[in-house]
Amino acid sequence: xxxxxxxxxxxxxxxxxxxxxxxxxxxxxxxxxxxxxxxxxxxxxxxxxxxxxxxxxxxxxxxxxxxxxxxxxxxxxxxxxxxxxxxxxxxxxxxxxxxxxxxxxxxxxxxxxxxxxxxxxxxxxxxxxxxxxxxxxxxxxxxxxxxxxxxxxxxxxxxxxxxxxxxxxxxxxxxxxxxxxxxxxxxxxxxxxxxxxxxxxxxxxxxxxxxxxxxxxxxxxxxxxxxxxxxxxxxxxxxxxxxxxxxxxxxxxxxxxxxxxxxxxxxxxxxxxxxxxxxxxxxxxxxxxxxxxxxxxxxxxxxxxxxxxxxxxxxxxxxxxxxxxxxxxxxxxxxxxxxxxxxxxxxxxxxxxxxxxxxxxxxxxxxxxxxxxxxxxxxxxxxxxxxxxxxxxxxxxxxxxxxxxxxxxxxxxxxxxxxxxxxxxxxxxxxxxxxxxxxxxxxxxxxx
Amino acid sequence: xxxxxxxxxxxxxxxxxxxxxxxxxxxxxxxxxxxxxxxxxxxxxxxxxxxxxxxxxxxxxxxxxxxxxxxxxxxxxxxxxxxxxxxxxxxxxxxxxxxxxxxxxxxxxxxxxxxxxxxxxxxxxxxxxxxxxxxxxxxxxxxxxxxxxxxxxxxxxxxxxxxxxxxxxxxxxxxxxxxxxxxxxxxxxxxxxxxxxxxxxxxxxxxxxxxxxxxxxxxxxxxxxxxxxxxxxxxxxxxxxxxxxxxxxxxxxxxxxxxxxxxxxxxxxxxxxxxxxxxxxxxxxxxxxxxxxxxxxx
Numbered sequence: 059x060x061x062x063x064x065x066x067x068x069x070x071x072x073x074x075x076x077x078x079x080x081x082x083x084x085x086x087x088x089x090x091x092x093x094x095x096x097x098x099x100x101x102x103x104x105x106x107x108x109x110x111x112x113x114x115x116x117x118x119x120x121x122x123x124x125x126x127x128x129x130x131x132x133x134x135x136x137x138x139x140x141x142x143x144x145x146x147x148x149x150x151x152x153x154x155x156x157x158x159x160x161x162x163x164x165x166x167x168x169x170x171x172x173x174x175x176x177x178x179x180x181x182x183x184x185x186x187x188x189x190x191x192x193x194x195x196x197x198x199x200x201x202x203x204x205x206x207x208x209x210x211x212x213x214x215x216x217x218x219x220x221x222x223x224x225x226x227x228x229x230x231x232x233x234x235x236x237x238x239x240x241x242x243x244x245x246x247x248x249x250x251x252x253x254x255x256x257x258x259x260x261x262x263x264x265x266x267x268x269x270x271x272x273x274x275x276x277x278x279x280x281x282x283x284x285x286x287x288x289x290x291x292x293x294x295x296x297x298x299x300x301x302x303x304x305x306x307x308x309x310x311x312x313x314x315x316x317x318x319x320x321x322x323x324x325x326x327x328x329x330x331x332x333x334x335x336x337x338x339x340x341x342x343x344x345x346x347x348x349x350x351x352x353x354x355x356x357x358x359x360x361x362x363x364x365x366x367x368x369x370x371x372x373x374x375x376x377x378x379x380x381x382x383x384x385x386x387x388x389x390x391x392x393x394x395x396x397x398x399x400x401x402x403x404x405x406x407x408x409x410x411x412x413x414x415x416x417x418x419x420x421x422x423x424x425x426x427x428x429x430x431x432x433x434x435x436x437x438x439x440x441x442x443x444x445x446x447x448x449x450x451x452x453x454x455x456x457x458x459x460x461x462x463x464x465x466x467x468x469x470x471x472x473x474x475x476x477x478x479x480x481x482x483x484x485x486x487x488x489x490x491x492x493x494x495x496x497x498x499x500x501x502x503x504x505x506x
Numbered sequence: 507x508x509x510x511x512x513x514x515x516x517x518x519x520x521x522x523x524x525x526x527x528x529x530x531x532x533x534x535x536x537x538x539x540x541x542x543x544x545x546x547x548x549x550x551x552x553x554x555x556x557x558x559x560x561x562x563x564x565x566x567x568x569x570x571x572x573x574x575x576x577x578x579x580x581x582x583x584x585x586x587x588x589x590x591x592x593x594x595x596x597x598x599x600x601x602x603x604x605x606x607x608x609x610x611x612x613x614x615x616x617x618x619x620x621x622x623x624x625x626x627x628x629x630x631x632x633x634x635x636x637x638x639x640x641x642x643x644x645x646x647x648x649x650x651x652x653x654x655x656x657x658x659x660x661x662x663x664x665x666x667x668x669x670x671x672x673x674x675x676x677x678x679x680x681x682x683x684x685x686x687x688x689x690x691x692x693x694x695x696x697x698x699x700x701x702x703x704x705x706x707x708x709x710x711x712x713x714x715x716x717x718x719x720x721x722x723x724x725x726x727x728x729x730x731x732x733x734x735x736x737x738x739x740x741x742x743x744x745x746x747x748x749x750x751x752x753x754x755x756x757x758x759x760x761x762x763x764x765x766x767x768x769x770x771x772x773x774x775x776x777x778x779x780x781x782x783x784x785x786x787x788x789x790x791x792x793x794x795x796x797x798x799x800x801x802x803x804x
Contacts, residue, residue, distance in 0.1 A: 086631055088625075088629060088710050089625040089629045089634075092621045092622060092624055092625035092629065092710070092714075093621070093622050093625050093626075093637070095617075095618040095621060095622070096619065096621065096685060097622075099618060099677055099678040099681055100641070100644060100681055102678070103652060103656065103674065103675060103677075103678030103679065104644055104647055104651075104678055104679070104682075105644075106655065107651060107653075107654075107655035107656055108651045108652065111651050111652070111654055111655055114654060164546070167539055167542065167543055170539050171536075171539065171543060176547070177546075177547045180547040180550045180551050181546070183550075183554070183784065183787070184553075184554070186780075186784050186787035186794075187739070187780040187783060187784065188738070188739030188740075188755050188779060189739065189741065190739070190741045190759060190776070191557070191739075191777070191779060194557060194758075194776040195554060195556065195557045195776070197765060198556050198557060198560055198573070198769070198773070199552075199553050199556060205572055206571070207572070208552065208553075208556055208572060208573075211572055211574070383550075385798070388795055388798060388799075389798065389799065437646065441648055441649075441650075443741070443742055444741045444742070447745075447762070448741075448759065448762065452763065462648075462742075465650050465653075466650075466653075466742065466745065466746065469653065470653070470746050476654050479653075479654055480654050483648070483651050483653070483654070486648050486651075487648060487651055490647075490648065493646060494646045497642060497643075497645065498639060
């Protein structure tokens, strides 16, 4: 690639009139004019600040005292800073691999369809949008209320098919005749025999959950050879006696009541009538227990708290993958296009299955490209900042923090901890060194 | 070896699939791939669509339920939020600052970098390869390394919170990649062309302006697009080095605290600020992808 040797035969002096300066000066003069502006910028805005920051990291926050490595000690002592280091480690361990894998899958799949351009544009587009806007986009997606956040709405929709919200989500037993918790279902404590009446009193039933067709509760008649009972709201204005069906107390219709044998195994189930009564007919002799199933008390889905302290980092990671998958796809796609068709054809005609061809031929041939994507992603992930600012609400910012974020937070968001900030920056630079070596090596082999 | 096998196989008669039967089988066997890709593609579009629709809803409509209700009841949309946005001086000023910084911080680094790249590619001088290696190394210096010293430097030289201050910072940090990309591109220009011009007595400056710049246009174009996107979308630099003259992203970042309540301000401004890079990306997609490939695969 480099044409050094060839051009050496045409030294600069040739064709230019003899100049009064020494040859060496003439040799450096022209390139210096071309290079001076770049050197000016690089020295003042990159080289000087880099050295200055390293030095600054050894001084106190106000810059008056030389504190040796104290700022680095702070970096590894402060719990919140350690969280940032830990988060960065997770980012580096998980995300570059994930992005590369997703990009590879997309690149391989999209090669097989005619409308690949449309797909590529859809996946690639987020790359043009600012990470800040991406943060706003995902913050709208992640809102907790399933009525507002699309992700929780989707989960809620999917759950709706599996499990419906129970008719009573807040009810509690009215007396200690019932045991268990609403989550696991409520069971009548005493076993009963056919002919007995089961009274299942509940309180804390919100008015909105009582159906309009509910009637006043009735104490059911005992049933010959069967079990009868009532589910009702064991409460009336003024209180009433717990455990007794009284006037003005409302029956709870639509409640699923289960009949279980002595071992707790469900043998039958029925639904209560408008007045709250229910009956199991033709029950054989023996001891039984009556229970209200857990499904009756199922809570409505309130939404996963994506932006809370537990899930905030995975949530940001997901948004990041959404942004960068397009980058990986395009780079890997170009690598894929460069693989000679006949190599793949040969592997296929040799009897390799699609998976074998992919695993044994495509991936190894893509090796260098995959490495480049992977390393580029590590570098990007180490600097992750914008998405943390934009997605994490104030309350979970500390849990989402990364090194780049805490550097800004400690030094600039009003805290002015410049010593610590300089130490964090320098630490970040140290993390980059292996990739610096990688980059230079790659560059050297290319120009060689 | 695999290639040899292919040659052998190729010599065998190939059975050509005929008729509609095999065609249908082929389409059907690919149906899962199509379906998966359609679903992924839609999934990738949903979040941005969500921002766009949210930006079209009044606060009261947005409070009524998710933006997807728009598809059931599309009549609720309004441009009111956008009208308010253009009446909002803070946002309009931030957009103007963003445009100015982007313009300056795109032209200046390209100018500076192409000069340097030319010298590194075509002028022989001692230490040239070392210099280029240093530039490549600077590619990895994180912005964080410069923030604290430049912040104090800017305070001393009255560059803090100024448009030139932002342009100069962006220019410097754009240089390593720009020089790297352009040097490699310039080095690929045919030698004969350069030598012929040199023998004709063209000065280095003439060569630069008459040969290198016109031929380097594709690389310069991809670089320009990268730089526009990077500067326009920047958050960190604007957040640290500006206060009252912040570009759009840092300006909006300060409003995140009341995320739920001022979505009618945030959503249209975020979407609008994304439209400019999206248009540039759509218009110059080819150069963008080329630059991407040159920068990372080369």
